[in-house]
Amino acid sequence: MATFPFIYILILLSIALTLSVTNALALRSQDVLTPSLPQTEAHAAVLAHQSPKLPSDSDLESTAPFDDTLRDLLDALNVMQDNYFEFWQGTWPTSIDWTAAVLGTQVSATLSSLTSTDSNVVSSVVLPSIEESVSAIDREFLAFENLINHFFGQTSAFYFGENAISLRGQAFDDMLWVVLGWLENIKFQVLHSDLHYERSSPFGAPRRPEWYGTQLRDPAAHRARLFHDIASTGWDEYLCGGGMVWSPYLTPYKNAITNELYISASIGMYLYFPGDIINSPFTPGGVDNDPFSDGHPHHATYLQAAIDGYKWLNNSKMTGTGGLYADGFHIQGWRGSNNPGSRKCDVLNTMVYTYNQGVILSGLRGLWLATGSLQYLQDGHRLVRQVIQATGWPDRSGRRWAGLGRGGILEEICDSSARCTQNSQTFKGIFFHHFTEFCRPIRPQESRFLASTNRTTGLRSDWQHIYEWHQARCRTYRKWIEHNANAALMTRDQNGKFGMWWGRKYRQFEGLSMTSPLPRGAIDYRNFGDQAEGSDPLLGDLPGFVSQLTKNPPASSRFEIPGLSSPGHTHDQTRLPDGWDDGPVTQNDYNDRGRGRTVETQSGGVAVLRALHQWKSHASLSGV
Ligand SMILES: *[C@@H]1O[C@H](CO)[C@@H](O)[C@H](O)[C@H]1NC(C)=O
Numbered sequence: 001m002a003t004f005p006f007i008y009i010l011i012l013l014s015i016a017l018t019l020s021v022t023n024a025l026a027l028r029s030q031d032v033l034t035p036s037l038p039q040t041e042a043h044a045a046v047l048a049h050q051s052p053k054l055p056s057d058s059d060l061e062s063t064a065p066f067d068d069t070l071r072d073l074l075d076a077l078n079v080m081q082d083n084y085f086e087f088w089q090g091t092w093p094t095s096i097d098w099t100a101a102v103l104g105t106q107v108s109a110t111l112s113s114l115t116s117t118d119s120n121v122v123s124s125v126v127l128p129s130i131e132e133s134v135s136a137i138d139r140e141f142l143a144f145e146n147l148i149n150h151f152f153g154q155t156s157a158f159y160f161g162e163n164a165i166s167l168r169g170q171a172f173d174d175m176l177w178v179v180l181g182w183l184e185n186i187k188f189q190v191l192h193s194d195l196h197y198e199r200s201s202p203f204g205a206p207r208r209p210e211w212y213g214t215q216l217r218d219p220a221a222h223r224a225r226l227f228h229d230i231a232s233t234g235w236d237e238y239l240c241g242g243g244m245v246w247s248p249y250l251t252p253y254k255n256a257i258t259n260e261l262y263i264s265a266s267i268g269m270y271l272y273f274p275g276d277i278i279n280s281p282f283t284p285g286g287v288d289n290d291p292f293s294d295g296h297p298h299h300a301t302y303l304q305a306a307i308d309g310y311k312w313l314n315n316s317k318m319t320g321t322g323g324l325y326a327d328g329f330h331i332q333g334w335r336g337s338n339n340p341g342s343r344k345c346d347v348l349n350t351m352v353y354t355y356n357q358g359v360i361l362s363g364l365r366g367l368w369l370a371t372g373s374l375q376y377l378q379d380g381h382r383l384v385r386q387v388i389q390a391t392g393w394p395d396r397s398g399r400r401w402a403g404l405g406r407g408g409i410l411e412e413i414c415d416s417s418a419r420c421t422q423n424s425q426t427f428k429g430i431f432f433h434h435f436t437e438f439c440r441p442i443r444p445q446e447s448r449f450l451a452s453t454n455r456t457t458g459l460r461s462d463w464q465h466i467y468e469w470h471q472a473r474c475r476t477y478r479k480w481i482e483h484n485a486n487a488a489l490m491t492r493d494q495n496g497k498f499g500m501w502w503g504r505k506y507r508q509f510e511g512l513s514m515t516s517p518l519p520r521g522a523i524d525y526r527n528f529g530d531q532a533e534g535s536d537p538l539l540g541d542l543p544g545f546v547s548q549l550t551k552n553p554p555a556s557s558r559f560e561i562p563g564l565s566s567p568g569h570t571h572d573q574t575r576l577p578d579g580w581d582d583g584p585v586t587q588n589d590y591n592d593r594g595r596g597r598t599v600e601t602q603s604g605g606v607a608v609l610r611a612l613h614q615w616k617s618h619a620s621l622s623g624v
């Protein structure tokens with residue numbers, strides 16, 4: 001807390017104060033957020049003040065139900081950025097390259113959620129007392145805009161702070177997180193412009209967004225395009241008839257995450273990529289910048305990549321218990337490109353992670369937008385239902401592991417033992433980010449795209465029908481999301497930092513011994529594979545997991561493989577007391593064990609609160 005900039009102490013204070021009886025004198029200090037009006041009137045005059053669809057200040061009452069969530073979300077984001085982001089370095093120094101890309105994605109997505117919320121509502125959180133004056137609206141909007149720009153400035157700094165050179169030599173999934181991150185940033189720029197700076201353009205010409213932040217569009221588009229180009233070389237049809245390999249440096253492993261990322265990033269490039277005017281260091285290959293009537297190029301190759309990618313993934317049988325995506329496939333007998341073994345994806349690592357159930361969801365929504373095919377949405381909803389079921393829902397108090405959580409709360413297998421690495425500390429936030437995207441209401445840019453393909457007009461407008469069906473299905477997830485958001489909130493410590501294992505009240509001990517068994521045949525590369533990546537067991541001969549593991553137990557041997565361990569021990573690999581020993585002696589909370597509270601666990605809190613905020617603030621999702 002000592003390092004919080006003064007202004008954020010004020011915001012946090014004001015949040016605390018508005019929760020109790022308002023103290024008008026203290027709240028005056030919030031004036032610091034708004035520049036004095038005489039100097040800015042001219043500037044403010046060009047801004048459109050009203051967001052089109054949400055309640056205006058005349059019925060602030062009706063917005064009360066989501067005010068708390070909005071406060072919690074802003075608070076979570078503030079803590080994440082104040083504690084973990086270093087502006088002078090342009091990054092979160094404790095992150096690693098791929099988690100930083102995800103953190104940037106979360107910030108941009110949260111800004112999109114904020115800008116979709118009526119600016120009066122947002123500023124009523126930041127500026128608790130709206131003084132009665134003619135300029136109240138200007139003050140509110142400036143406070144709102146100042147808040148948005150505070151964080152947007154950080155994402156701009158991250159463009160330069162991102163480790164973009166080194167990432168070009170990393171694994172394909174690492175690169176694809178970068179693509180998603182900059183596409184998310186572009187989506188926010190367009191949305192913020194559309195909602196608040198839209199200018200009617202003469203003669204129906206493509207509109208020109210006027211918000212200053214759109215000057216980041218060209219660099220962001222360039223980086224997204226470049227990384228998508230490089231990552232696309234990971235698509236391979238020699239093995240398994242298709243699919244992306246995880247890494248060019250390891251034994252071929254065709255895993256869920258790289259393929260889901262490829263699908264979601266490709267369809268994202270199709271829908272949102274605005275074209276790339278920068279030729280350095282490579283010229284855009286085969287790129288025709290022949291835009292649709294919405295001004296975007298919508299290159300067919302990106303759409304085809306997404307369609308082919310999903311077709312392969314959906315037919316690959318990469319699913320296990322409960323229909324959840326397993327981690328990935330090895331190739332039986334592979335010994336090198338001269339001796340490729342079966343060349344089939346026939347050795348499944350059944351390990352389950354939350355993020356493998358998430359990333360595909362935004363891809364499925366994009367595929368539906370691009371093709372109009374209902375099947376993509378149906379596949380997405382089936383997966384969501386399976387995830388919810390794997391948390392034990394609707395049972396809210398169960399303590400038994402249900403496949404991907406318990407008591408209705410999403411949980412990583414490593415949560416209960418506090419053995420999560422930095423990788424898996426990021427996963428639940430990724431799940432919620434893409435799940436939120438899956439159910440996100442249509443934005444103006446997407447409407448323009450649909451109009452440019454004639455799908456929302458005339459005879460083919462059964463589009464509206466499907467959209468309403470989709471939103472209605474999404475509405476049914478709200479209670480589960482709320483339950484998970486509350487579970488995340490209760491892990492906050494006195495500094496507002498979120499913990500990894502949701503549902504554990506801060507500093508309250510239940511004396512529990514909960515276990516999270518690995519699925520049969522699973523190898524947890526993400527938590528015990530850091531030393532294994534590039535060595536055992538991903539390199540060299542892979543006759544199958546079982547013999548590999550029995551010959552050469554990894555560091556994780558306490559995570560015994562069910563079925564191989566002695567009877568009675570099959571399901572207690574991750575007993576709490578074992579994990580407890582690993583932490584510092586002074587630990588006094590479940591979530592201070594292991595790696596403890598990090599920027600990655602904070603991003604999980606941001607993501608689940610953003611989800612709840614979306615569900616509460618859009619009529620099509622809240623059912624209001
Ligand atoms: C995905 O696979 C399922 C089951 O095989 C099938 O029912 C569904 O139609 C497939 N989805 C798409 C979009 O082809």
Ligand SMILES: *[C@@H]1O[C@H](CO)[C@@H](O)[C@H](O)[C@H]1NC(C)=O
Pocket residue numbers: 452453454
């Ligand atoms: C959409 O309809 C307009 C007017 O009927 C037509 O000129 C245009 O070619 C159509 N676009 C597509 C993508 O079908």
